[in-house]
Amino acid sequence: MNKETLQEYNTRLSENNTSLDDVLTAINNLPEKGTGGGRRSIITVGLSSDTTYSTSGIVVPLTKILSEKGNELSLDTTTGAVKIGAGVSKILVSGTITQEATGAGLYGGNINKNATNLASAVNIGFNYVTISNQMFKTTFHPVLVDVAEGDLIYLSAYTHTPTTVTVKAYDGRSTNITVEVVE
DSSP: OOHHHHHHHHHHHHHTTOOHHHHHHHHHTSOOTTSSTTOOOEEEEEESSOEEEOSSEEEOOEEEEEEEESSSEEEETTTTEEEEOTTOOEEEEEEEEEEEESSOEEEEEEEEESSOSGGGEEEEEEEEEOSSSEEEEEEEEEEEEEOOTTOEEEEEEEESSSSOEEEEOTTTTSSEEEEEEOO
16 A cells, blocks of 8 residues: 555544544454354363273263363363353364273264263264274264254263273363354
């Protein structure tokens, strides 16, 4: 831009009783691209300490907030799930679970909505482990999920083999889920 153009813009701002600060504030408050009207809530919650089980499956007790932005999602520490807030209708959810099993077999987990059985799973991952005392990771790629206020998003672990399995925490970094409001 040249000097004359800038002076013309300044004159127009003055005629409309608008300052450059007001314009910059308005620009900074514009909706973020692709976040449904500027709303951006996201939370990552993880497992804070290793959890061992030997039944067919458990709800992984997510109790540690690793990071969050916005206020439309929260950690329900009673259930170990992410709770959906008012006005949210769609989320993107992903996660990872690291496990160590004492025997060979089929292992994995689910991300579930409002229940912890296979029928409530919105994302499922399995591994067939052929070696005893093996550590392995199951990754849940992002999926879009329809939700309503009060819905709970759980992470559950699964074993098909009657053996001892430890879900590894590493302070939430190896077993966690991320939920992001889309709409």
